[in-house]
Structures are given as structure tokens and as C-alpha cells.
Amino acid sequence: MTRLHIPVRLRWSDLDAYGHVNNVEMFRLLEEARITAFWRHPEAQDDPWPTAVLESGPQASSHTLVARQEIEYLRPLGYARDPITVQMWIGHIGGASLEVCYEVFDAVRPESAQSASPEPRKPCARATTTIVLVDAVTQSPRRITTLERAAWEPYVEAPAVLRRRGA
Amino acid sequence: MTRLHIPVRLRWSDLDAYGHVNNVEMFRLLEEARITAFWRHPEAQDDPWPTAVLESGPQASSHTLVARQEIEYLRPLGYARDPITVQMWIGHIGGASLEVCYEVFDAVRPESAQSASPEPRKPCARATTTIVLVDAVTQSPRRITTLERAAWEPYVEAPAVLRRRGA
Amino acid sequence: MTRLHIPVRLRWSDLDAYGHVNNVEMFRLLEEARITAFWRHPEAQDDPWPTAVLESGPQASSHTLVARQEIEYLRPLGYARDPITVQMWIGHIGGASLEVCYEVFDAVRPESAQSASPEPRKPCARATTTIVLVDAVTQSPRRITTLERAAWEPYVEAPAVLRRRGA
Amino acid sequence: MTRLHIPVRLRWSDLDAYGHVNNVEMFRLLEEARITAFWRHPEAQDDPWPTAVLESGPQASSHTLVARQEIEYLRPLGYARDPITVQMWIGHIGGASLEVCYEVFDAVRPESAQSASPEPRKPCARATTTIVLVDAVTQSPRRITTLERAAWEPYVEAPAVLRRRGA
Numbered sequence: 001m002t003r004l005h006i007p008v009r010l011r012w013s014d015l016d017a018y019g020h021v022n023n024v025e026m027f028r029l030l031e032e033a034r035i036t037a038f039w040r041h042p043e044a045q046d047d048p049w050p051t052a053v054l055e056s057g058p059q060a061s062s063h064t065l066v067a068r069q070e071i072e073y074l075r076p077l078g079y080a081r082d083p084i085t086v087q088m089w090i091g092h093i094g095g096a097s098l099e100v101c102y103e104v105f106d107a108v109r110p111e112s113a114q115s116a117s118p119e120p121r122k123p124c125a126r127a128t129t130t131i132v133l134v135d136a137v138t139q140s141p142r143r144i145t146t147l148e149r150a151a152w153e154p155y156v157e158a159p160a161v162l163r164r165r166g167a
Numbered sequence: 168m169t170r171l172h173i174p175v176r177l178r179w180s181d182l183d184a185y186g187h188v189n190n191v192e193m194f195r196l197l198e199e200a201r202i203t204a205f206w207r208h209p210e211a212q213d214d215p216w217p218t219a220v221l222e223s224g225p226q227a228s229s230h231t232l233v234a235r236q237e238i239e240y241l242r243p244l245g246y247a248r249d250p251i252t253v254q255m256w257i258g259h260i261g262g263a264s265l266e267v268c269y270e271v272f273d274a275v276r277p278e279s280a281q282s283a284s285p286e287p288r289k290p291c292a293r294a295t296t297t298i299v300l301v302d303a304v305t306q307s308p309r310r311i312t313t314l315e316r317a318a319w320e321p322y323v324e325a326p327a328v329l330r331r332r333g334a
Numbered sequence: 335m336t337r338l339h340i341p342v343r344l345r346w347s348d349l350d351a352y353g354h355v356n357n358v359e360m361f362r363l364l365e366e367a368r369i370t371a372f373w374r375h376p377e378a379q380d381d382p383w384p385t386a387v388l389e390s391g392p393q394a395s396s397h398t399l400v401a402r403q404e405i406e407y408l409r410p411l412g413y414a415r416d417p418i419t420v421q422m423w424i425g426h427i428g429g430a431s432l433e434v435c436y437e438v439f440d441a442v443r444p445e446s447a448q449s450a451s452p453e454p455r456k457p458c459a460r461a462t463t464t465i466v467l468v469d470a471v472t473q474s475p476r477r478i479t480t481l482e483r484a485a486w487e488p489y490v491e492a493p494a495v496l497r498r499r500g501a
Numbered sequence: 502m503t504r505l506h507i508p509v510r511l512r513w514s515d516l517d518a519y520g521h522v523n524n525v526e527m528f529r530l531l532e533e534a535r536i537t538a539f540w541r542h543p544e545a546q547d548d549p550w551p552t553a554v555l556e557s558g559p560q561a562s563s564h565t566l567v568a569r570q571e572i573e574y575l576r577p578l579g580y581a582r583d584p585i586t587v588q589m590w591i592g593h594i595g596g597a598s599l600e601v602c603y604e605v606f607d608a609v610r611p612e613s614a615q616s617a618s619p620e621p622r623k624p625c626a627r628a629t630t631t632i633v634l635v636d637a638v639t640q641s642p643r644r645i646t647t648l649e650r651a652a653w654e655p656y657v658e659a660p661a662v663l664r665r666r667g668a
Contacts, residue, residue: 009510012536013358013529017351023233024198024347027191028514035513041582066190068330070237081542099332128332159332163235176343179369180362180525184518191514195347202346208415248375357567358532361525400524402664404571497569 002154004049006033007083020076027069030102030127033086038064053151062142064131067097071127072162082107087123090152091159096141097132098152101160126160169321171216173200174250187243194236197269197294200253205231220318229309231298234264238294239329249274254290257319258326263308264299265319268327293327336488338383340367341417354410361403364436364461367420372398387485396476398465401431405461406496416441421457424486425493430475431466432486435494460494503655505550507534508584521577527626528570531603534587535630539565554652563643565632568598572628573663583608588624591653592660597642598633599653602661627661 008029016022021029037049039056055061077084084106091099103123135142175196183189188196204216206223222228244251251273258266270290302309342363350356355363371383373390389395411418418440425433437457469476478486509530517523522530538550540557556562578585585607592600604624636643 011512011529011533013350013356013532015351016347017349017353018230019351022347023236024191024194027194028512031191031514032512036582041580063185066240068239068332069190070332072235073233079542081537130332178345178362178366180365180517180523182518183514184516184520186518189514195345198347199345203415208413246375248370352564357570358525358528361528365525397519400574402573403524406569407567 002089003157004037004051004088004155006036006049006086006088008032008036008086009083010077010079012079015079018076020078023073026071026073026077026104026125026127029084029086029104030071030129033088033102034100034129034131037088051151051155053148060136062133062136065134066129067132068130069127070162071125073125074122075124077104077106077124080107084124088155089157090155091128091157093144093149093152093156096143097130098144099159100129100131101157102127102129103160126162128160128162169256170324171204171218171255171322173203173216173253173255175199175203175253176250177244177246179246182246185243187245190240193238193240193244193271193292193294196251196253196271197238197296200255200269201267201296201298204255218318218322220315227303229300229303232301233296234299235297236294237329238292240292241289242291244271244273244291247274251291255322256324257322258295258324260311260316260319260323263310264297265311266326267296267298268324269294269296270327293329295327295329336423337491338371338385338422338489340370340383340420340422342366342370342420343417344411344413346413349413352410354412357407360405360407360411360438360459360461363418363420363438364405364463367422367436368434368463368465371422385485385489387482394470396467396470399468400463401466402464403461404496405459407459408456409458411438411440411458414441418458422489423491424489425462425491427478427483427486427490430477431464432478433493434463434465435491436461436463437494460496462494462496503590504658505538505552505589505656507537507550507587507589509533509537509587510584511578511580513580516580519577521579524574527572527574527578527605527628530585530587530605531572531628531630534589534603535601535632538589552652552656554649561637563634563637566635567630568633569631570628571663572626574626575623576625578605578607578625581608585625589656590658591656592629592658594645594650594653594657597644598631599645600660601630601632602658603628603630604661627663629661629663 010021010029014021014025014028037051039054040048040052041056054064084104087103087105089101091101102125104125104127105121105123132141133144134140177188181188181192181195204218205221207215207219207221208223221231251271254270254272256268258268269292271292271294272288272290299308300311301307344355344363348355348359348362371385372388374382374386374388375390388398418438421437421439423435425435436459438459438461439455439457466475467478468474511522515522515526515529538552539555541549541553541555542557555565585605588604588606590602592602603626605626605628606622606624633642634645635641
């Protein structure tokens with residue numbers, strides 16, 4: 001069971017009038033985590049994540065479409081300067097699409113971190129995104145390559161379990 | 168079968184590098200439709216929608232939390248000056264929560280509108296949001312009132328049917 | 335003295351925690367007004383403004399860069415469903431650039447509109463933007479054409495007067 | 502001559518269709534730098550900047566209003582994973598207001614950093630913001646305290662010089 005732990009920084013403007021990260025901005029944070037994890041940026045200085053095998057930029061031969069998203073908000077996420085952690089894994093790899101799963105955790109306070117807490121922390125949100133790989137020229141879905149599959153398979157885990165609708 | 172047809176204006180900044188409304192901004196458009204439909208603004212000039220029975224503003228006795236959202240993107244939504252239409256209805260009214268359902272349609276072009284098209288138009292997206300009513304003082308969920316239920320019941324219809332995850 | 339009066343709709347998310355349009359979002363509203371006034375959208379249904387002589391879209395032969403902006407905030411701008419009005423004019427047409435000037439007015443309430451108010455209303459903000467026309471291929475500034483100059487000259491007026499810095 | 506060097510992370514959504522940070526989002530980055538530099542967040546883990554003497558949050562006794570902003574865009578700012586640097590200083594401390602000055606630098610690439618470059622780097626943008634301190638109860642401007650003045654004075658420097666309007 002291997003998950004990526006991706007730090008994402010909040011911005012003050014992510015907060016709404018109640019002082020919590022707005023429900024729409026939460027999807028922005030997931031987008032940031034996804035871009036960090038999957039795209040290799042020629043101009044980025046840091047070591048890319050092992051899953052970052054998609055090329056970005058105007059010359060890229062493929063891009064991604066978001067086909068579906070689902071989220072449940074479990075606890076409000078407040079402001080912190082330290083980055084939050086988006087735990088990310090892959091719930092399913094299909095022929096031309098993959099399901100990305102996330103659990104969003106707020107920044108750990110030092111005092112909480114020191115306490116010998118026997119219980120695991122609870123996420124603020126749980127979510128999934130289905131992304132489709134699209135050929136940049138034909139604009140049609142294209143098959144996931146062997147290279148991509150090899151890079152992503154170590155991060156396949158059971159899909160996130162969200163509450164049923166209406167429940 | 169009664170739906171609200173809520174016009175929402177796009178902004179240029181809703182578009183991403185591909186010239187389509189970004190997947191995150193789509194939730195912003197749903198939020199705009201929801202606020203238009205449910206909240207009564209003391210300063211708003213126009214006639215409120217019949218479902219707009221929640222008070223807004225700092226003195227309001229209750230507010231709403233988004234507990235869950237789900238969306239499928241069916242066709243890209245491009246820029247238009249004319250407002251898009253968010254068809255909105257209620258899939259379920261619970262004790263303290265309700266499920267809001269949406270179908271998002273792009274602006275109709277005059278030529279298409281004139282053509283005697285026998286087929287109904289297809290939406291660009293289908294979505295649901297579960298909102299919970301919260302007491303502003305206690306911050307706990309509070310029961311939907313008789314007045315609210317009476318205002319909303321005419322718009323209850325079968326919930327939106329979205330593709331299953333992984334399908 | 336001719337100004338364009340461009341209606342722009344607020345969104346709930348334009349507001350900050352104080353319930354006023356956020357200082358950054360005010361520039362978004364100016365951008366919306368500018369795009370409405372200058373760009374001709376092939377897919378837009380409504381009659382374009384007389385100043386809308388720039389083509390938009392991926393095939394456009396030129397685009398615009400923002401080189402400079404300046405704003406003073408005079409009164410907070412609160413939420414209203416009716417659109418605000420951005421009064422817009424051109425302070426100066428140069429060889430390859432133009433200075434756009436704005437005064438932002440909140441939505442008029444009916445009761446205020448009916449009152450025979452002898453005093454003109456005060457704007458919520460006053461601003462200027464210098465935009466440069468750029469050739470899409472060479473990425474260099476390109477001269478304003480005779481057609482563009484003819485479309486824009488009726489709207490040239492003395493530049494907006496903003497408070498001096500430090501004053 | 503002492504400036505704060507504040508790292509700010511870009512987001513993918515800061516970019517516009519041309520692949521550069523959008524002119525409006527640039528003000529968002531300045532806002533982030535300003536909040537980092539001036540506000541003390543009870544929940545933030547890291548050591549605050551020496552200038553961070555304003556309290557934040559709903560119990561805060563004062564807040565700030567933006568009264569005026571000015572920016573010139575000198576070079577496009579592209580995407581990078583490493584944070585950009587906002588150099589920030591104070592151009593003027595008045596009775597109830599202060600002028601904040603900024604120069605925005607893109608992330609340094611390691612190869613450029615290693616080269617013994619004799620020329621200083623050029624900023625992507627230069628800007629100023631006038632902020633006014635406001636009493637949270639009376640909503641009126643309030644005087645800058647001795648403590649605040651002492652914290653900010655080491656960072657006073659000549660104001661940023663921006664191109665004249667129309668030039």
C-alpha cells in the first residue's frame with residue numbers, strides 16, 4: 001500500500017467568509033496535487049515525483065480531460081502556513097483513463113505530532129477524479145502506454161470509499 | 168416535473184488554456200446557480216426565485232455547508248457572452264439536508280433555436296450537491312422548516328443519474 | 335464626452351470575509367469589462383460594443399498584453415444581483431498601446447434611482463490599464479490600425495485622475 | 502537597505518491561455534506576500550517574519566483596507582515548481598497607512614545561479630500597495646502603534662519607481 005504524500009500550500013484567498021477553505025477551492029487543491037504528481041515540467045527545478053511521466057507544455061503530444069469528480073467534505077479545513085498534505089493513489093487504471101483518489105489532511109501541529117496519538121488522523125476530505133488521456137492532435141482518447149502503466153502501477157490501491165449519495 | 172432554469176454568466180477567466188471552462192470553475196458556476204436559487208439577498212433588486220427562502224448576511228440565523236459533490240463532464244463548455252443555463256432541481260429533501268441536482272447547458276445559438284430540432288439538447292455536465300443547514304449560533308445541523316419544505320417541494324424530482332465510478 | 339457603460343455581474347465568490355468585493359477581484363471585473371468592450375467573439379450572440387474590433391480565439395492575428403495598472407478604491411463594493419456598471423473610456427491612444435480608464439459604480443437601487451438626486455453618484459473605484467497590441471506570430475508590439483483607431487477615437491476623453499501615491 | 506525576500510508558490514491555475522501568470526493573478530501573489538509578511542497567524546507553525554505584528558482572525562482588533570495599487574509588468578512570469586521571490590519593503594509609513602513596495606522575481610534556475618553573473622537580475626513586475634489600518638469596531642482608520650512602527654521601520658527604503666502613466 002503506497003500512497004504519494006503531496007504537500008500543497010493554502011492561500012489566504014482559498015478561505016470563504018466562514019474562515020474555511022471554500023468547497024470549490026478544495027478542487028483547486030486537488031488539481032494542484034494532481035499536476036504535481038503527474039506532469040513533468042521542463043522548467044521545474046525539483047525532482048519530479050516518480051509518477052510524473054506526462055509531458056506538459058504547448059509541444060506535449062497528449063493532454064488530460066477530467067471526466068468525473070466526486071468529493072465528500074468531512075471536517076472544515078482552516079488556514080495554516082505549513083502546507084497541507086494530499087495523500088494520493090490510483091484506484092483503477094483503465095485503457096485510456098485512470099481514477100485518482102485523494103485524502104486531504106491539514107497541516108500537523110508540532111504539539112499534536114509529539115503526542116503519542118494511538119489513533120490515525122482523520123482526513124478533511126476524500127475525493128476521486130477520473131482523468132482521460134487525450135491525443136493533442138486528434139483530440140481523441142489514446143491508450144495508456146507501457147511506460148505510463150509501469151510508473152503508475154506501484155500506486156494502485158483499493159479506490160477511496162465515499163459515502164453513498166442520499167446517505 | 169418542474170426545474171428551475173437559472174442563467175449564469177461566464178467570465179473569460181473561467182476558461183483554461185484549452186479555451187474551455189475549467190473543471191474547477193464548473194463548480195463555481197454551480198455555486199452561483201445555487202446561491203441565486205436559495206438565498207434571499209436584502210440588497211438584490213430583482214424578484215427572487217420561489218425557492219429563495221434562506222436569509223443571507225451576517226445576521227442570518229443559519230448557513231449552509233456543502234457535504235458532498237459529484238459531477239460528470241459530458242461535453243466541453245466554450246465561451247459565450249449570453250448566459251449559460253443551469254437547470255436545477257431537488258433530488259431529495261432530508262431532515263437537515265437536501266440534495267441539489269443540476270444539468271448545465273451552453274447558451275443556445277439563435278440559428279439552432281430556430282431550427283425545428285426534434286431532439287432535446289444534451290447537457291455539458293450533470294452534477295449533484297448535498298447541502299446541510301447549520302444553525303449559525305450552535306454550528307450544528309438544524310431541521311428544515313415547514314416554510315422551507317413548502318417552498319422546495321414543488322421542485323423535487325428524481326435525482327440526477329450520473330455514470331457509475333469506474334464505468 | 336462619451337463613455338461606454340458596461341454591465342458586469344458580480345459573483346458571490348468575489349466577496350472577501352468582510353462581505354465586500356476583494357481588492358484583487360476588482361481587477362477581474364475590470365478585465366471582464368475590457369474583454370466585453372474590445373473583443374469580438376465569433377460565438378457571442380449579442381451585438382458587440384462599437385469598440386469591439388479585436389478578434390479573439392486561437393486564430394487571432396494579434397493579442398494584448400497588460401503593461402501597467404493603477405487603481406484607487408474609494409468605497410467598498412457590496413454584493414448585488416443586478417450588474418454593476420463599469421464606465422469605461424480611453425485616456426490615450428499611442429502607436430501600439432492604449433490607456434483604458436474606468437470608474438466602477440455599484441448597482442442602483444430603484445428607490446435611489448427614483449429620487450431626484452441632484453448630486454452625481456460617486457464611483458467605488460477609479461482605475462487605468464495600459465494595454466499593448468502584440469502580433470501573435472512575432473510576439474512583438476504592432477501598430478494600431480486605422481480601423482481600430484477609428485473605432486476607438488469617439489471614446490477618447492481626458493485620462494482618469496487618481497490620487498497621487500503617498501497622498 | 503533591507504528587503505524581505507518572501508517565497509510564494511505559483512499554482513497551475515495562475516496561468517492564462519498564453520502560459521504566463523495572468524495580470525490579475527499577479528495581484529493575488531502580492532496579496533499572499535503581504536499576508537505572509539504582516540499577519541501573525543495563531544495556527545501557523547513557522548516562525549513569523551519580523552514584520553508580522555498584526556493579529557489575524559475574527560477576534561482581531563484591527564484589519565486592513567487596500568486603498569490604492571499600482572503595478573508595471575516588465576517580463577512575463579512562467580510556471581515553475583520552485584517558489585518565486587517577492588522582494589518587499591516599505592516605501593512610506595504614514596499616520597494610519599503604509600505604502601508597501603514589491604519587486605517580483607521568478608524562480609532562479611540552478612545553472613543560472615551557479616554562473617558568476619555580474620549583472621543583477623531584472624524583476625518581472627514592480628508594484629506598490631497603500632494599506633490603511635482600520636479599527637475593527639469603529640471601522641475607522643486608526644493610528645499605527647509604536648510597536649508596529651518599530652517592527653516596520655528597518656524595512657523602510659525609497660519607494661519603488663514605476664514608469665509614468667502614458668510613458
